[in-house]
């Protein structure tokens with residue numbers, strides 16, 4: 001595997017095993033009752049709400065069809081994304097994200113201290129998007145950000161109908177559709193938790209949502225690297241368009257097996273993220289997922305991350321907390337978490353991967369030890385404090401970033 005940069009090599013226990021399970025995939029939900037004028041529409045809607053609730057509880061993931069997003073809008077964003085990533089690297093790098101603007105292009109995404117085999121382009125939804133300027137808890141200074149768009153290179157200017165020439169318009173058109181869809185999905189999720197339909201809307205008035213174009217080039221090391229390492233989404237909800245190549249896997253809650261999410265033309269994959277886990281007081285869970293590579297094909301996907309406003313304090317909703325179900329989480333400031341997460345990208349980029357330069361065997365031994373310690377510590381509830389100190393030590397000394405947004409109650 002001489003050609004693979006060690007930065008991309010997953011720790012042994014997270015390297016994908018051949019033969020992922022495909023059976024019994026994540027639920028498949030038809031949203032057509034939302035638009036139905038039939039007399040029995042209300043019972044179909046009740047059924048839909050219970051399907052959504054079951055999917056959120058059992059999987060944290062589901063796929064939707066008849067969602068109302070025109071297929072041409074999706075085709076346009078897919079074409080524009082392909083054309084953008086086909087631009088010369090120096091053109092893409094003109095929109096590189098940095099500490100001053102966290103939105104734009106990057107080919108240096110890192111998940112849990114290992115590089116992902118991919119390139120991305122992030123753009124804002126609100127213009128401007130308001131975030132905290134720093135991760136310091138008492139620093140209330142705000143920063144207003146807008147997307148960076150590629151300047152069309154001279155030879156592209158002749159192709160006036162090139163999709164990447166219109167990337168800004170196409171992304172805006174797609175984002176508008178995602179806003180409508182996430183609005184409906186939030187209402188269904190609220191109803192499924194026994195809440196008022198509009199219970200979540202107030203959290204997104206000045207949303208910090210963003211959308212991402214993902215380009216995953218084919219990779220010669222399918223046993224060692226991942227297109228995207230295992231993670232849970234920090235967004236409240238993610239809506240994802242994947243192409244027909246596949247690779248997304250979801251960790252099944254019942255047994256921890258990785259389950260392949262079958263690409264379905266024109267369907268969207270929806271998952272609940274950390275804030276919904278906290279708001280629902282653990283009724284729903286933000287579930288781990290990853291993307292395994294393909295050694296022959298490239299892959300494109302477009303996630304829309306629905307994020308709260310910077311000033312939102314995320315804590316279990318009072319309607320879902322009582323004596324029988326005490327609050328399971330300490331609250332957290334969405335905006336401060338987001339600033340920490342986004343700014344840590346740049347701290348990570350300037351530091352070397354802890355595994356860099358080590359021989360593969362040594363690397364595997366270290367990562368296995370870290371994994372075993374982590375498992376043992378996690379099993380013993382009363383060692384929570386030790387885990388915290390351990391995580392802090394690791395993040396400080398070894399540049400591993402703590403990525404969890406929430407903290408459970410003691």
Ligand SMILES: O=C(O)CCC(=O)C(=O)O
Nearest residue numbers: 214233242248291301303
């Ligand atoms: O590309 C995919 O299938 C998944 C993307 C994803 O999980 C993410 O960007 O958080």
Ligand SMILES: [Fe+2]
Nearest residue numbers: 231232233289
């Ligand atoms: Fe994700």
